[in-house]
Amino acid sequence: MSILTDTDLRRIICTNEAELTDEKLLIQPFEDSCLTPMGYDLRVGCFYKTYVSKPNLMTIREGEQVIIKPRDTYLIGTFEQIRMPKDGSISALILSKVSKVAKGLSQVSTKVDPGWGEGELLIPVQNLSRDSISLDQGEAFCTIVFFKNESLPSSVYSSGSSRLNFVKLLAQANRESLNKDFQLGFISLLVLGSAIAIGYYFFGNSPGFGVTVAAGVAIEKVASGVAARIIGRR
Structure with a gap:
């Protein structure tokens, strides 16, 4: 050679x-x-x-x-x-x-x-x-x-095998990415929805409702950040 x-x-x-x-x-x-x-x-x-x-x-x-x-x-x-x-x-x-x-x-x-x-x-x-x-x-x-x-x-070289494997790899990566995005979106909705429901249940339209929702937003950001690191999205 x-x-x-x-x-x-x-x-x-x-x-x-x-x-x-x-x-x-x-x-x-x-x-x-x-x-x-x-x-x-x-x-x-x-x-x-x-x-x-x-x-x-x-x-x-x-x-x-x-x-x-x-x-x-x-x-x-x-x-x-x-x-x-x-x-x-x-x-x-x-x-x-x-x-x-x-x-x-x-x-x-x-x-x-x-x-x-x-x-x-x-x-x-x-x-x-x-x-x-x-x-x-x-x-x-x-x-x-x-x-x-x-x-x-x-x-x-057998034509098509490498490119086909790469396409499959991308398809799998895209599915995993969508799944992770769905998980993060679900966590955000769950936290915010819970905060709104709890705030309205206990405080109705009083100022306490706004405080509860604001706390929920803060918790959602922390929870999303932690979840993103756990599932490898960031």
């Missing part, structure tokens, strides 16, 4: 699907400045997902940033679509950029199987620092290094 240099890559890279053959490597859109002596710098794409703060799929528009909070892990989609040669002759690893590691951003090394043809890659990154780290949409944040396989693999 040998690493492909920029010279090697220029011979096999194509930049649109019309040029794609069994021996070609598709990188789209291709940016010449991202090609390095031993790989290609991948850029932040248009979507990401967090594991801690927000479980839903988030979109990034041009000019916007991904702000990675301390100790949080993000799954970031790449700006580029990658399609490996269909003949299974090339594998790849995705490695961290030193400039990002110096800031506390750790990218979990990820492999790209021979024959991968799904397009955007999903890159897990973790903020190990005590401060938030921002990444601009379109900013290079990791490097993909390509290897020439000494022999062909017994099988190549």
